[in-house]
Amino acid sequence: MRTPEEIKNRMKEISLQDSYNDTIFNYCDRWCEKCPFTSKCLNFALSVGDPPLDDKEGWKYLKNVVDATCMMLDDLTELNGYDVTQIENIILTPSQDPESYPLSIYVKETAFKIHNWLKKNDLFSRLNNLLDLGVQLSEKFSRYKESVEVIYRYNFLIAAKITRAVAGLLENREYSHYDMNGSAKIALVSIDRLIVA
Ligand code: SF4
Numbered sequence: 001m002r003t004p005e006e007i008k009n010r011m012k013e014i015s016l017q018d019s020y021n022d023t024i025f026n027y028c029d030r031w032c033e034k035c036p037f038t039s040k041c042l043n044f045a046l047s048v049g050d051p052p053l054d055d056k057e058g059w060k061y062l063k064n065v066v067d068a069t070c071m072m073l074d075d076l077t078e079l080n081g082y083d084v085t086q087i088e089n090i091i092l093t094p095s096q097d098p099e100s101y102p103l104s105i106y107v108k109e110t111a112f113k114i115h116n117w118l119k120k121n122d123l124f125s126r127l128n129n130l131l132d133l134g135v136q137l138s139e140k141f142s143r144y145k146e147s148v149e150v151i152y153r154y155n156f157l158i159a160a161k162i163t164r165a166v167a168g169l170l171e172n173r174e175y176s177h178y179d180m181n182g183s184a185k186i187a188l189v190s191i192d193r194l195i196v197a
Contacts, residue, residue, distance in 0.1 A: 001051070001057065001060065001061055001064070002061070002064065003064060004064045004065075004067035004068040004071060005068070005071070007064055007065055007067075007068035008068040008071050008072055010046070011046060011068065011072065012072075014042065014045050014046055015042060015046075017045075019039075019040070020040060020041065020042040020045055021037075021040045021041060021042065022042045023182075024037060024040065024041055024042075024043075025041055025042065025043035025044070026179070026182060027182035027183065027185060027186050028041075028186065029153070029154065029157060029186060029189070029190055029193075030157070031153055032044055032047075050065075095170060096170055098163050098164075098166040098167035098170055099163060101163075101166045101170070103162060103166055104159075104162065104163040104166050107158060107159040107162045107163070108159050108163070110159070111155050111156050111158065111159040114151065114155050115155060115156070118148070118151065118152065118155075123148045124148065127141070127144075127145050127148070146197075147197040148197075150193055150194065150196075150197035151194060151197050154190040154191075154193055154194045154197075155194065157186075157190055158187050158190045158191055158194065161183045161184070161186050161187040161190065162183070162184070162187045164179070164180075164183040165179075165180045165181075165183040165184040165187060166180075167180075168180025168181075168183065
C-alpha cells in the first residue's frame with residue numbers, strides 16, 4: 001500500500017503532465033466505467049491501481065490519501081506564506097446554509113422518495129434472482145436493468161450537485177459562479193438521463 005508521502009509525490013508527478021485536464025472531474029457524473037474521457041482525466045490517472053473502498057484495506061488507503069492531501073496543503077500554505085490562524089478571514093461564509101435553501105430541500109426530499117421507492121420494490125434483487133435462476137435477460141429486460149442502474153447512479157448525485165450549485169450562488173464570488181455553472185450543468189445532464197431511464 002502506498003504511504004502518504006508516496007501518494008503525495010505521485011499526485012505531484014502526474015499533475016505536472018500536460019496531457020491531463022485538471023478540472024473535468026469536478027463537473028462529471030463520476031461514472032468512470034462508462035466515461036469516454038478517462039485518458040484525459042487527472043482524477044482517473046491518480047486513482048489507477050488504488051484498492052477498492054469496500055474493505056478495511058481500502059479505508060486505510062483512503063486515510064493515506066487524506067493525509068497526503070493535508071501534507072500538500074501544508075506545503076502550499078508554507079509556499080504562499082498563509083497564516084492559518086487567520087483562516088476565518090480567508091474563507092467567505094455564505095449568508096445562508098445551502099442545505100436550508102428551498103431548492104436544496106426539495107431535491108433532497110425527492111432523492112429520498114425515489115430511493116425509498118427503489119428500496120421498496122427491490123428491483124436489483126428481483127433482477128438478480130432471475131439471473132440466479134439462469135433466466136436469460138431479453139433485450140427489454142437488459143434495458144430495464146440498465147435503466148435501474150442509471151436511476152441509482154444519478155439519484156443522489158443530482159441532489160448533491162444542485163446543493164453545490166446553490167452554495168456557489170450564495171457565496172457569490174467569481175470562482176463560485178464558475179463552480180455553480182459547472183455543478184448546475186452536470187445536474188441538468190443527469191436529470192435528463194434520469195428522466196430517460
Ligand atoms: S474518468 Fe471518472 S472522474 Fe474522470 S471525468 Fe470521467 S467520470 Fe469523471
